[in-house]
Amino acid sequence: MSSEQDQINKQREAGDRDNARLWRAWRTIHEMVQDRGYILAEEEVKISLSDFVKAHRDGSGMVSKASMKFSAHPSDAMMQRYSNPATESNPNPPPPDVGTIWVEFLEGDNVGIKHMRTFAQYLSAHNFHTGILITSVNITPSALKIIPAVASETRIETFNEQDLLVNITHHELVPKHVLLSKEEKSALLARYRLKDTQLPRIQMTDPVARYLGLRRGQVVKIIRKSETAGRYASYRLCV
Amino acid sequence: MASPRMPKPILKKTSYPATPVRNTSTTISTPSREERDRETALQHARILQARKEVELDILSAIEELLDYPLAGPPHDSSNPSVEDAQTFKNLLKPFQPSDYDDLIVERNIGENCGYALCAKPRVKDPLGGKYRIVGTRGRAKDFKVVERGELEKWCSEACARRALYIRVQLIESPAWERDVAQSFVKIDLLDEPKSQDIVGGLEKMNLDDKEIQDSTQNRQDLALERGDQSFASRNGLVDVKILEKDVKREAEAPSLEEDLSGKLNTMHLSLEGHLPRFEQQKKSLTEDDGDEDMDWKL
Ligand SMILES: [Zn+2]
Numbered sequence: 001m002s003s004e005q006d007q008i009n010k011q012r013e014a015g016d017r018d019n020a021r022l023w024r025a026w027r028t029i030h031e032m033v034q035d036r037g038y039i040l041a042e043e044e045v046k047i048s049l050s051d052f053v054k055a056h057r058d059g060s061g062m063v064s065k066a067s068m069k070f071s072a073h074p075s076d077a078m079m080q081r082y083s084n085p086a087t088e089s090n091p092n093p094p095p096p097d098v099g100t101i102w103v104e105f106l107e108g109d110n111v112g113i114k115h116m117r118t119f120a121q122y123l124s125a126h127n128f129h130t131g132i133l134i135t136s137v138n139i140t141p142s143a144l145k146i147i148p149a150v151a152s153e154t155r156i157e158t159f160n161e162q163d164l165l166v167n168i169t170h171h172e173l174v175p176k177h178v179l180l181s182k183e184e185k186s187a188l189l190a191r192y193r194l195k196d197t198q199l200p201r202i203q204m205t206d207p208v209a210r211y212l213g214l215r216r217g218q219v220v221k222i223i224r225k226s227e228t229a230g231r232y233a234s235y236r237l238c239v
Numbered sequence: 240m241a242s243p244r245m246p247k248p249i250l251k252k253t254s255y256p257a258t259p260v261r262n263t264s265t266t267i268s269t270p271s272r273e274e275r276d277r278e279t280a281l282q283h284a285r286i287l288q289a290r291k292e293v294e295l296d297i298l299s300a301i302e303e304l305l306d307y308p309l310a311g312p313p314h315d316s317s318n319p320s321v322e323d324a325q326t327f328k329n330l331l332k333p334f335q336p337s338d339y340d341d342l343i344v345e346r347n348i349g350e351n352c353g354y355a356l357c358a359k360p361r362v363k364d365p366l367g368g369k370y371r372i373v374g375t376r377g378r379a380k381d382f383k384v385v386e387r388g389e390l391e392k393w394c395s396e397a398c399a400r401r402a403l404y405i406r407v408q409l410i411e412s413p414a415w416e417r418d419v420a421q422s423f424v425k426i427d428l429l430d431e432p433k434s435q436d437i438v439g440g441l442e443k444m445n446l447d448d449k450e451i452q453d454s455t456q457n458r459q460d461l462a463l464e465r466g467d468q469s470f471a472s473r474n475g476l477v478d479v480k481i482l483e484k485d486v487k488r489e490a491e492a493p494s495l496e497e498d499l500s501g502k503l504n505t506m507h508l509s510l511e512g513h514l515p516r517f518e519q520q521k522k523s524l525t526e527d528d529g530d531e532d533m534d535w536k537l
Contacts, residue, residue, distance in 0.1 A: 113298075113301065113305065113345050114345075140341065140345060142301050142341045142344075149295060
């Protein structure tokens with residue numbers, strides 16, 4: 001084999017590796033969005049590598065991140081889980097704080113204030129309730145400070161491409177986490193006569209909490225399999 | 240004016256419930272535990288709020304300075320426009336050095352020179368390698384090995400100097416913890432605007448100084464009225480009062496008039512005019528010289 005041919009092969013291999021990486025991140029983010037309760041078609045979530053490359057490659061055969069973006073609507077079940085139950089004191093509770101989600105992969109060697117502002121403005125302009133920005137590099141400290149500053153308009157979450165190469169919730173040592181609705185939460189607290197602060201905690205920065213997009217004050221049920229006791233559940237309050 | 244308070248002992252906690260205050264004549268009642276807890280909680284909430292506001296200010300200042308300078312030619316980094324220089328200085332007031340570093344990072348992402356009053360793009364060295372050698376043509380003390388990334392933050396060495404000149408003037412402590420004196424920072428540029436009208440510039444400077452004095456005075460008055468001169472005392476962390484010692488004796492100037500002969504035998508002990516005395520010496524000095532020959536009788 002000539003060295004020129006060798007070079008081309010090597011390049012193609014590297015390109016294939018990059019494409020496969022992006023495909024894995026794409027799969028994981030779709031699974032995450034679906035697991036949170038947004039509506040996605042099965043074939044969108046379980047897309048094969050070749051179909052993914054076909055759909056997103058540019059002229060050179062490489063996947064272009066510029067085309068890696070999608071939105072999804074919350075399912076009825078998700079709306080139900082986020083709904084605020086009517087009480088005597090508050091017969092007309094506010095509507096659930098969920099809405100359309102927008103996911104975007106960002107190209108580039110750095111992500112600064114301007115990128116984050118552009119993203120936030122895009123979300124507001126299109127009435128997206130939540131936005132997920134996926135980058136391959138670290139985001140600057142100032143850019144991260146924009147997220148709380150625009151929190152009243154839109155929710156921004158950021159993920160690193162690297163962290164999406166595997167779906168952590170599929171790991172056998174990670175127990176199943178299920179978000180409780182507000183009704184289920186108050187039922188739980190009433191049954192055990194607890195205040196929510198008496199529950200064990202899960203940090204909002206915990207990888208699984210980030211995966212599920214948990215908010216402060218929400219409670220997750222954690223279901224573990226035990227060899228002696230079968231299945232048992234525990235509960236954690238997100239702080 | 241604040242009424243003078245009794246100095247509080249530091250070690251003894253008079254407000255502790257186990258040791259009730261005997262002295263009922265003092266009008267200050269000790270706050271209950273709940274009151275104190277509430278006060279502490281409020282105190283913390285206030286600090287958090289102040290911190291949040293400062294951080295937002297800094298963020299919007301960085302965003303504004305991303306697109307600086309506003310004035311085009313003939314102004315440049317060695318001769319910025321008066322308005323740009325003034326806004327730049329004002330916006331930097333709440334900055335800590337680390338916030339300033341964040342500004343440079345953000346400007347560099349936009350490929351701008353890190354010095355906010357410079358409109359040029361930063362340099363990008365097409366050659367690889369992590370380090371560069373600088374100052375090979377100057378004197379030996381200028382010779383340095385620096386990281387390439389460090390050089391690529393600026394358009395030139397002059398701008399690097401201008402930018403760092405500002406960085407060292409920034410206050411290390413966060414703005415929400417600064418006291419009155421610190422909350423008024425004056426930042427100088429290495430290259431101030433070169434005004435064509437020097438007289439006008441001078442007048443403006445004087446005006447500014449007047450303004451500065453007024454505003455400092457106002458701040459201090461306000462702080463005094465609130466009784467919160469510094470963050471620490473506002474927080475109740477320290478309650479220290481310095482009391483001037485009262486001197487009753489009439490002040491008198493030291494003199495050399497008196498006869499030196501009496502001091503001759505102790506003069507070699509004198510330290511800058513002060514004569515250290517020890518107990519025995521004290522005795523022998525105060526006693527009559529005539530007693531000297533009685534010592535052996537003991
Ligand atoms: Zn420059």
